[in-house]
Amino acid sequence: MKITKTITYFDSPGPKNTADCAELAVERAKDLGITKIVAASSGGATAREFANAVKGTGIHLVIVTHAFGFSEPGVWEFDAELAKELRAAGHTVLCGTHALSGLERALSRSPRVGGGSRTEAVAEAFRRTIAVGLKVAVECVLIAADQGAVGVTDEVIAVGGTAEGADTVLVIRPAHTAAFFDLQVREIVAMPRNR
Template identity: 65%
Template sequence: MSFSEKSVFFFDRPGKENSHDAAKIAVKRAQELGISTIVVASTTGETAKVFAEAMEGTDIHLVCVTHTVGFREPGVWEFDEANLPYFKEQGADVIMGTHVLSGLERALSSNPKVGGGSRTDAVAETLRRTIAIGLKVAVECTLIAADQGKVPADSEVIAVGGTAQGADTVCVVLPANTARYFDLQVREIVAMPRNR
């Protein structure tokens, strides 16, 4: 029998108050496994800044995945563009992409003329409800980053998501492109909220 023992961290409740601890946990796990990339969901850039600060002095590369223009309001990008020079100086990538596990599917399923859930909605809800909202976010951001060529195709990454704001879920993921969704592997859940 072969196995390894790892620590899993559980936050008492979800939310942005966990972001600093999630960043420390993510960096530590990346260093333990020799992982070179951390993918972080960050709508405005504030959560990604917490991670960039925690990564200072390491060789870990930050990929910040943010909402697309028009996600909440037509023509509006929620990312604070004043943060862009900071991320450029840090060598981080700031990318945006359509939410893989919703996007067009949500437009169809929420439309009363079309109505009904979709298979994509079922995948998203399964990740959200049975494990953690942040896991759905982390998986989705990894798919977006893979589709844009910002993560290694054959190496694990640390993927980070949260519940509404901030970061509260950290996992180790073997990335895949959206078209190969079932090749993606969540290999470890390193931290998550215990109560959701």
């Protein structure tokens, strides 16, 4: 079977692409009968945009945020009130450790241990050769699968971005982090062309 579809390329990464990504994600989810969109959102702006985009569609959002202490010890960057609103609307908000760095980053940054890790090499390869948003989207799907928010047999729409906002939309068959090589990026729906 041959499938022909359009890929959207943005001139550059960043939050200016978030509304378009929300529209494209919902459109592709409907086309494929996918019921879950996994989206990264550190502070809540991207989550709010996607919540508006899925209203009335029956699509469930799984918002993956930074872990507590990501930017400042003991602090969660995500808007706590928005998290309550999203959960009340039936969506899921997860706070998870980065699957493609986590403890590895602590070791590589340590003056006592130092050096790069294989896990961080995988993350860096995604960032440099494809898109930061692809790395983020893959990581969020791993986190969501590990926390049971998505299954590992059904495809999801995955959304990531570069620093802020959304600029990458993918179709992914999830996997747990421990089974990383079972994860499949099946489609690139949108991504920045220049990084």
